Amino acid sequence: MTERVSSLGPDDVLAEGLRRLGGSLAYPTATPVAFAVMRRLEDARAGRSGAIARTLSFPMRLKRTFPVRSWRTVAAGLAAVLVLLAGLLFVSPSARDAIAGWLGLRGVRITVGSEGPPSPRDLSTLQLGELVTLAEARAAVPYRVLTPAGREPDEVYLSHRFAEGQVTLVYRPRVGLPEVRTTGVGMLLTELRGEVDREQLGKYLRTGGTTIRYLTVNGGQGYWIAGAPHLVYYLDPDGRAVADTVRVSGNVLLWEQGGLTLRLESGLTLSQALLVAESVR
Amino acid sequence: MEGRPLEEAELVERAKRGDVGAYEELVRKYQDVAVRTAYVVAGSADAQDAAQEAFVKAYMSLARFRSGASFRPWLLRIVANEAINRRRAARRQANLALQATEGRPPEDAAPSPEVATLALEQQRELLDAVNLLRPEDRLVIAYRFFFDLSEAEMAEALGCARGTVKSRLSRALARLRGAAEASPLAASRPGSREEARRD
Numbered sequence: 001m002t003e004r005v006s007s008l009g010p011d012d013v014l015a016e017g018l019r020r021l022g023g024s025l026a027y028p029t030a031t032p033v034a035f036a037v038m039r040r041l042e043d044a045r046a047g048r049s050g051a052i053a054r055t056l057s058f059p060m061r062l063k064r065t066f067p068v069r070s071w072r073t074v075a076a077g078l079a080a081v082l083v084l085l086a087g088l089l090f091v092s093p094s095a096r097d098a099i100a101g102w103l104g105l106r107g108v109r110i111t112v113g114s115e116g117p118p119s120p121r122d123l124s125t126l127q128l129g130e131l132v133t134l135a136e137a138r139a140a141v142p143y144r145v146l147t148p149a150g151r152e153p154d155e156v157y158l159s160h161r162f163a164e165g166q167v168t169l170v171y172r173p174r175v176g177l178p179e180v181r182t183t184g185v186g187m188l189l190t191e192l193r194g195e196v197d198r199e200q201l202g203k204y205l206r207t208g209g210t211t212i213r214y215l216t217v218n219g220g221q222g223y224w225i226a227g228a229p230h231l232v233y234y235l236d237p238d239g240r241a242v243a244d245t246v247r248v249s250g251n252v253l254l255w256e257q258g259g260l261t262l263r264l265e266s267g268l269t270l271s272q273a274l275l276v277a278e279s280v281r
Numbered sequence: 282m283e284g285r286p287l288e289e290a291e292l293v294e295r296a297k298r299g300d301v302g303a304y305e306e307l308v309r310k311y312q313d314v315a316v317r318t319a320y321v322v323a324g325s326a327d328a329q330d331a332a333q334e335a336f337v338k339a340y341m342s343l344a345r346f347r348s349g350a351s352f353r354p355w356l357l358r359i360v361a362n363e364a365i366n367r368r369r370a371a372r373r374q375a376n377l378a379l380q381a382t383e384g385r386p387p388e389d390a391a392p393s394p395e396v397a398t399l400a401l402e403q404q405r406e407l408l409d410a411v412n413l414l415r416p417e418d419r420l421v422i423a424y425r426f427f428f429d430l431s432e433a434e435m436a437e438a439l440g441c442a443r444g445t446v447k448s449r450l451s452r453a454l455a456r457l458r459g460a461a462e463a464s465p466l467a468a469s470r471p472g473s474r475e476e477a478r479r480d
Binding site: 008011014015017018019020021022023024025026027028029030032033034036037038040041042215216270271 | 403407454
């Protein structure tokens with residue numbers, strides 16, 4: 001008996017070939033999709049007239065650069081929420097009790113609590129280190145300083161609090177990038193070498209006005225800390241607490257990337273912060 | 282409890298009640314397979330936009346989502362419809378392409394140049410045949426072999442009875458073989474068009 005077999009081979013060979021082909025295709029990245037979808041849903045929820053209907057007919061193009069325009073959409077509302085939560089924190093003992101708790105990270109410790117200093121509005125009180133240029137910061141640390149796509153930082157600070165240095169990129173408030181009331185800046189991106197101690201993470205987490213969500217950011221573990229203001233204590237690479245580095249933060253996206261821990265503090269929504277994070281190179 | 286990943290069913294129920302944050306988790310969970318599905322149908326030009334549109338439409342259709350059902354195939358059906366419509370509207374060929382690392386046989390530690398070349402040629406031939414298929418056949422093949430969907434998921438995603446999945450897959454593979462016979466790449470390879478095998 002003679003059976004004709006095409007160039008694609010028997011069924012099992014063809015099946016294996018198709019599986020390999022499926023893993024070798026040049027699929028477009030899905031990174032911008034979630035942000036674009038959530039922005040449209042947020043627009044619709046905020047009551048911007050016909051937002052969904054319009055975009056269904058004329059879908060917006062996905063943006064891969066720094067989302068300056070998109071920040072404008074939530075700035076006012078988010079600022080109001082932060083002010084309200086900050087007020088609760090300092091007025092209500094029950095609110096203070098409710099937001100006690102902490103997470104432990106090997107590179108970074110996040111503390112949710114009420115024992116904070118007055119909110120600094122001057123960058124010099126944030127103890128970010130010495131003011132340098134981006135080039136100087138890059139020359140001073142043994143790791144590659146990453147930046148979000150599309151925008152150079154307004155200021156760069158280098159701290160030697162850690163043996164391998166800590167770099168903070170500062171972005172001043174502008175249209176579309178709301179001022180975080182407690183820091184007076186639009187966005188801070190802090191980078192240091194360290195990684196998350198997952199065993200400690202969430203062990204002592206309690207929730208009050210602060211929420212913590214677990215995410216995947218650029219393929220690594222990430223954490224979104226939002227809601228009520230919280231305190232942030234940095235630890236050195238050996239896990240020892242570094243004193244007097246406390247400050248009050250806006251919403252924070254914390255994630256690991258290439259051996260670094262990055263901390264993005266801003267008044268952006270999660271979707272917007274993720275887009276910034278995903279553009280970091 | 283905050284911080285603990287929610288089950289998919291819980292996310293869907295929350296999203297149905299208007300919890301946009303819960304829906305965002307679903308979007309992030311399935312955006313890769315959504316874009317890939319759209320890509321298989323419509324090519325790279327429309328894949329991201331089609332996926333985006335499908336997620337918005339799915340959100341607005343959540344009330345019609347049957348509680349307890351699997352979200353992924355339900356979503357993929359919307360994605361595929363969106364991608365097919367876009368491809369038809371654009372009236373253009375939506376050819377798929379290999380990654381820049383094309384031809385590297387997976388799991389092979391150090392293939393010889395001859396083996397690597399042969400694998401690349403075979404993969405190109407297969408891709409050439411897939412590119413000749415209509416979107417519906419590409420989808421069946423992609424669901425089964427690219428994304429490893431179960432038979433039940435395929436039925437839901439394709440909008441057909443579970444018993445018809447095998448026959449649709451069989452027909453799609455037959456058309457793939459036919460397309461390979463018509464492929465210029467296959468025709469250019471001596472002896473590859475067909476061979477006689479004695480049982």
